[in-house]
Structures are given as structure tokens and as C-alpha cells.
Amino acid sequence: MSCGDHHDTDCSEVLAEVWLFLDNECDERRRALLAQHLDECSPCLSQYGLDEKLKKLLATKCGGEHAPDGLKARLREKLRGAVLDQATLSVESVTVESDGSTTTVEVRSSTTRVERY
Template identity: 40%
Template sequence: MSTHEHGRDDCVDYIERIVYLIDNELDQADCAVVQLHLRECGPCLERYDLQRAVKQLVARSCSESAPESLRDRVRIQLREVEIRLTEGEA
């Protein structure tokens, strides 16, 4: 059964995993699952592409590394925004 047959609610489970995929923080099995979902789900693929583009832009624009505590706070806030956006789409 494809992601489109499951519905948009199932995509919520992939939002955080997409971030981990971009950051190379998933094991091989989880990467395969997320990549399969991205091949089947246009909205999640668009989100992945956008997040990857933003990450690349920030990487090119910043020559200094932010403290890990700041990076953690930004990640948490981004995930909270993503959750609110996803809940608003339902």
C-alpha cells in the first residue's frame, strides 16, 4: 500500500526522520524506509528538498560553527514549527 493510500496523518511520522536522513543520522534500514516513503509521497519529498536546500544554503553562508547548545535549541524549535504546521494541515 502506498503512502498516498495511508493518508497525510502517516506522514507526520516521517517529518523528524527526514531531518535525520538529511543529517546522516539514520541507520541503513531506516534510510531505506524513509527513501521509499519519499519516492511514494510528493508532499514529503517537497519537504525533504526544501529542508535540504535550506541546510545547504546555511552551510554555504556560515563559515563559523555555532555552539552545540545553540544548534540543539534551533533543531528543537524547527521541529516544533514543523509539528504545528503539520497539525494545521490536517
């Protein structure tokens, strides 16, 4: 999307990152650029307003629910399996680390390209 006016930051870039802006997940420099664009561009500001309202609605309606531990465990197992399935015969090592809230899977390989049909 483009409003037709020239901006330092393109409209499509701003709209692609508006959720990062809403969630305060971008650095201060990027946040300032996005804020400046929103101040100058009414079409993007309108879209930002819609996204902000949608985010608040989602937080209100879905904010307190968490996935059951069993579902989380099954998803982690499926993800581990998918990572291992994509590894080739030249895998040097596979490391799985979990701290209870996050799991990291690292696959070291000299060849990582696998194509499935």
C-alpha cells in the same frame, strides 16, 4: 501532516526525521524506510526538497564559523551548574569527564525528581 494515502511509515514521522535523513544520522534500515516513503509521497518529497535547500543554504552561509573557546567554556560551566542545581540531597556521586571536545556529566542518585516553582 498526512497526504491522505496509506504508507508503511507515517508522513509526520518522515517529516520529523527528515533532518536525520539529510545528515545521514539514521541507520540503514530506517534510511531505506524513509527513502521509500519519499519515493511514494510527493507532498513529503516536496517538503524534503525545501529542507534540503535550507540545509545547503545554512551550510553555505554559516558553515565556517565556530563559537569562541571562552563562550564554550562558559556554556559548559552553566550546564554543569544547572545539572548540579537539579540534583537533590540524596546524590550519591557526581562525575564530570572532559576529553577537550566533549564533556560528560553523570549524576548518580537514589532520588532524581526535583520540582522548581
